[in-house]
Amino acid sequence: MLTILFDGLAYGMLLFVLACGLSVTLGLMNFINLAHGAFAMAGGYCTVILVNRLGVPFLLGLPIAFLVTALIGALFERTLYVHVYARDHLDQVLFTIGLVFMSVAAVDYTMGSSQQFVQIPEALQGQFNFYGVGMGKYRLLIIVVCGLLTVALQLILAKTRFGSRLRAAVDDQRVARGLGINVGAVFAVTFAFGSGLAGLGGALGAEILGLDPTFPLKYMIYFLIVVTVGGTSSITGPFLASILLGIADVAGKYYVPKLGAFVIYAIMIAVLIWRPQGLFARATAR
Amino acid sequence: MSTKNATAKSLATPAANVSAYLKSRARWSPFEIAFWVFAFATIWLFPGKYLILKDTAILALFALSLDLILGYAGIISLGQAAFFGFAGYFAGLVAKYGIVNEPVIALMLSGLVASALGFATSFLVLRGSDLTRLMVTLGVSLMLGEVANRYSDITGGADGLQGVDIQPLFGRFRFDLYGHNGYVYCLSVLFVCFVIVRRIVYSPFGLSLRSVKGNPLRASAIGIPVKWRLVAIYTISAGIAGIAGALLTQTTAFCSLDVFSLERSADLLLVLIIGGTGYLYGGLIGAVIYKFLQDWIANLTPQYWQFWIGLVLVVIVLIGRDRMQNWIAAARGAIAGFGAWLVMRTVALSGAAPDRH
Amino acid sequence: MPILETIGLEKRFGGITANHDVNLAVEKGARHALIGPNGAGKTTLINMLTGVLKPTAGRIMLEGRDITDVVPHERVRLGMARTFQINQLFLDLTPLESIGLVVSERLGHGSDWWRIVGTKKAITDEIVEVVERFRLTDVMHERTATLPYGKQRLLEIALAFTCRPRVLLLDEPAAGVPEAERHELLATIEALPAEVTVLLIEHDMDLVFSFADRISVLVNGALFVDGAPEEVARDPRVKAVYLGEELDA
Numbered sequence: 001m002l003t004i005l006f007d008g009l010a011y012g013m014l015l016f017v018l019a020c021g022l023s024v025t026l027g028l029m030n031f032i033n034l035a036h037g038a039f040a041m042a043g044g045y046c047t048v049i050l051v052n053r054l055g056v057p058f059l060l061g062l063p064i065a066f067l068v069t070a071l072i073g074a075l076f077e078r079t080l081y082v083h084v085y086a087r088d089h090l091d092q093v094l095f096t097i098g099l100v101f102m103s104v105a106a107v108d109y110t111m112g113s114s115q116q117f118v119q120i121p122e123a124l125q126g127q128f129n130f131y132g133v134g135m136g137k138y139r140l141l142i143i144v145v146c147g148l149l150t151v152a153l154q155l156i157l158a159k160t161r162f163g164s165r166l167r168a169a170v171d172d173q174r175v176a177r178g179l180g181i182n183v184g185a186v187f188a189v190t191f192a193f194g195s196g197l198a199g200l201g202g203a204l205g206a207e208i209l210g211l212d213p214t215f216p217l218k219y220m221i222y223f224l225i226v227v228t229v230g231g232t233s234s235i236t237g238p239f240l241a242s243i244l245l246g247i248a249d250v251a252g253k254y255y256v257p258k259l260g261a262f263v264i265y266a267i268m269i270a271v272l273i274w275r276p277q278g279l280f281a282r283a284t285a286r
Numbered sequence: 287m288s289t290k291n292a293t294a295k296s297l298a299t300p301a302a303n304v305s306a307y308l309k310s311r312a313r314w315s316p317f318e319i320a321f322w323v324f325a326f327a328t329i330w331l332f333p334g335k336y337l338i339l340k341d342t343a344i345l346a347l348f349a350l351s352l353d354l355i356l357g358y359a360g361i362i363s364l365g366q367a368a369f370f371g372f373a374g375y376f377a378g379l380v381a382k383y384g385i386v387n388e389p390v391i392a393l394m395l396s397g398l399v400a401s402a403l404g405f406a407t408s409f410l411v412l413r414g415s416d417l418t419r420l421m422v423t424l425g426v427s428l429m430l431g432e433v434a435n436r437y438s439d440i441t442g443g444a445d446g447l448q449g450v451d452i453q454p455l456f457g458r459f460r461f462d463l464y465g466h467n468g469y470v471y472c473l474s475v476l477f478v479c480f481v482i483v484r485r486i487v488y489s490p491f492g493l494s495l496r497s498v499k500g501n502p503l504r505a506s507a508i509g510i511p512v513k514w515r516l517v518a519i520y521t522i523s524a525g526i527a528g529i530a531g532a533l534l535t536q537t538t539a540f541c542s543l544d545v546f547s548l549e550r551s552a553d554l555l556l557v558l559i560i561g562g563t564g565y566l567y568g569g570l571i572g573a574v575i576y577k578f579l580q581d582w583i584a585n586l587t588p589q590y591w592q593f594w595i596g597l598v599l600v601v602i603v604l605i606g607r608d609r610m611q612n613w614i615a616a617a618r619g620a621i622a623g624f625g626a627w628l629v630m631r632t633v634a635l636s637g638a639a640p641d642r643h
Numbered sequence: 644m645p646i647l648e649t650i651g652l653e654k655r656f657g658g659i660t661a662n663h664d665v666n667l668a669v670e671k672g673a674r675h676a677l678i679g680p681n682g683a684g685k686t687t688l689i690n691m692l693t694g695v696l697k698p699t700a701g702r703i704m705l706e707g708r709d710i711t712d713v714v715p716h717e718r719v720r721l722g723m724a725r726t727f728q729i730n731q732l733f734l735d736l737t738p739l740e741s742i743g744l745v746v747s748e749r750l751g752h753g754s755d756w757w758r759i760v761g762t763k764k765a766i767t768d769e770i771v772e773v774v775e776r777f778r779l780t781d782v783m784h785e786r787t788a789t790l791p792y793g794k795q796r797l798l799e800i801a802l803a804f805t806c807r808p809r810v811l812l813l814d815e816p817a818a819g820v821p822e823a824e825r826h827e828l829l830a831t832i833e834a835l836p837a838e839v840t841v842l843l844i845e846h847d848m849d850l851v852f853s854f855a856d857r858i859s860v861l862v863n864g865a866l867f868v869d870g871a872p873e874e875v876a877r878d879p880r881v882k883a884v885y886l887g888e889e890l891d892a
Binding site for chain 2: 026032080083084087089090091093094095097098099100101102103104105106108109217220221224225227228259261262265266268269272273
Binding site: 300301302304305306307308309311312485486488489490491492493494496497500501503504505506507508509510511512515518 | 693695714715716719720724725727731732733734735736739740741743744745747748749752753754755756757758759760761762764767768770771775780784802803805806
């Protein structure tokens with residue numbers, strides 16, 4: 001059972017890294033970005049190319065995947081997304097679904113439709129046996145990396161000037177602008193960073209989640225569940241929601257294999273009935 | 287100018303004129319009549335194309351169901367596929383196990399079953415923001431897909447529902463590979479559902495829905511029970527989506543898991559965006575254009591169809607739905623005008639030719 | 644017995660108390676004005692009366708019946724209607740359709756789905772009557788979004804009036820109405836039937852003193868003074884807190 005907890009924790013933290021960019025985007029600009037999963041996929045494939053084909057060491061491939069995806073995110077934001085900010089939610093949904101379709105087909109065309117596997121270094125393969133609990137080394141790495149990232153994010157938000165500008169802009173955009181905060185720049189940087197995180201998550205997660213061109217479609221619903229259940233006004237909300245969902249999913253698939261993913265959806269619907277704003281959301285001024 | 291004349295008349299016998307004015311708006315316009323005449327004429331005009339025409343009719347009905355809640359009640363949903371698929375499997379199963387043999391009765395039952403599901407899940411879409419609604423509707427749809435996948439001994443799982451044998455319609459018209467009977471069936475069902483929906487939309491109930499969409503706060507402040515109206519329209523819409531799903535199963539004798547997929551719901555949104563929402567014909571026109579696009583693109587690049595659909599979506603949003611709707615409205619006006627000119631010319635020509643007998 | 648009454652009504656938003664121990668009594672057929680500085684809690688009070696906000700404490704009685712837990716649309720059926728400070732109209736509908744909608748709902752035909760709008764004579768007759776009373780005849784076929792502000796304000800009141808309420812709550816009806824269109828608006832309010840009890844929130848003192856037969860003053864969320872117009876006008880406390888500021892401004 002502890003192994004399940006461990007695996008669920010790893011899965012949850014991975015989900016968090018993948019989804020937190022989406023959460024901040026939604027909370028910041030009230031923008032529903034269904035193409036977030038495409039950035040994760042980009043990071044995954046980037047790592048595949050770097051590690052498998054170019055022989056770059058795995059641990060170096062991770063930050064490179066982050067940077068590349070962040071750059072792609074910044075590019076897309078300035079050229080495409082900026083035109084759709086003011087539109088209503090339906091337009092945003094359609095636009096980003098369109099981007100997802102395009103990216104899925106593009107990756108299928110260039111990289112083929114079969115699942116890609118990242119060559120993980122020997123040191124990360126296998127398990128530790130810790131007092132009878134089997135801990136996969138790779139999953140341990142995920143927990144460590146994601147844990148560090150979460151702490152770093154919290155610190156950035158709470159202790160830096162950029163963090164306070166971001167929190168102000170999330171709380172009330174108009175007032176933030178009125179105070180002279182360059183909300184557009186804040187958003188561009190945040191979007192790029194969030195996409196980069198998604199890319200990093202995709203790179204880390206390729207081994208566990210499976211990487212193929214349909215990744216954005218398969219996992220988009222998970223990211224959205226994290227964001228809807230966790231709310232968009234904090235980091236801790238999506239964090240706790242991810243952990244909860246990660247453990248629930250792993251446990252569900254182990255104990256009730258017939259209805260595995262069903263558990264996740266049922267939990268989401270139950271939570272949304274009880275608290276439509278998400279489990280951890282504050283009421284914010286809009 | 288004409289408004290002034292209308293008011294001059296209305297001041298004279300105001301109540302009668304208001305009544306006549308309101309009733310006149312619900313009358314079938316020349317465009318509508320032309321549309322349906324042409325639609326039924328396709329049965330004879332395009333004999334080789336029955337299968338794609340039938341798919342278009344089913345898609346049009348499906349889109350109509352979404353237009354009801356999106357265009358008239360303002361509910362953004364990615365979950366109509368839930369009702370489509372649920373009724374689709376229901377229709378397949380009742381046919382496969384011989385529970386209901388007459389297709390029309392099975393069709394109506396499937397619609398009712400889908401409505402029941404709609405009613406049961408309607409309270410989910412009443413709460414929360416657009417995103418919540420999107421998630422919940424999508425979640426229900428995907429969940430049903432998971433359930434269908436897991437209980438593969440009943441549903442056939444990833445292989446789809448096998449061994450579905452549809453009895454001939456009214457005991458006489460068998461659905462064959464050629465597709466003629468299937469198409470007439472689907473088109474007729476589409477027309478009947480359309481007439482019913484049209485009636486609803488022009489009724490006081492329909493007007494109240496428009497007010498709820500426009501200003502739910504004021505709607506409740508004038509005594510409209512907003513929640514119940516939304517539940518009602520959501521239930522009706524689910525029933526219609528279900529009928530579309532059942533039609534697909536009945537005319538193809540097959541049902542598979544992709545009826546619950548995200549792609550199906552997304553394609554439906556695309557259809558409505560192309561055609562426009564809120565005037566009933568958007569889903570129908572959108573379905574025709576979409577199918578035409580799909581056919582054309584599939585011939586060009588069969589494998590990467592998804593890419594071009596994605597591009598179309600992106601471009602449409604960038605152009606702006608309002609502009610698109612204006613273009614479509616202009617096109618409609620042009621077609622109606624052309625049709626009217628044709629009719630008048632024909633009448634003039636036949637009247638001018640003297641009877642020489 | 645007052646037709647509308649609040650008992651110890653209170654509304655707190657977190658640490659902020661918007662309304663505190665409000666005991667308001669509106670008599671049947673009254674022309675009752677509610678005045679007070681901005682932020683005094685007048686609109687919050689109206690929102691509680693109509694059910695848009697749930698009170699933190701206290702009760703609301705309509706014609707002797709406790710309606711504190713009744714949902715907004717039910718309160719309309721019980722005889723209470725309101726207008727909004729900022730127009731809440733159906734912008735895509737015409738005045739004809741909007742008023743028709745209210746009549747239809749009130750007569751119990753709101754959920755008729757098989758009938759085309761306009762086929763019931765009782766409804767169309769009443770629509771015409773209301774449209775004429777509120778001087779909207781020349782714009783009744785125009786989309787509400789295109790109407791001039793004064794006409795929109797008239798429609799705002801017309802919608803509430805068409806509910807045939809026994810108690811009508813008007814939230815700053817003259818707000819934002821240009822001088823040229825005020826006369827029409829004020830005349831329409833004056834012409835409201837005597838049987839309808841009117842509770843009026845207003846800043847326009849001319850309107851208040853010409854219209855009201857009773858004035859309640861709300862300051863910092865609590866009832867400050869309550870009485871006949873002459874008393875309120877003479878009261879030095881009111882002058883200091885509210886009317887005094889008005890005269891300075």
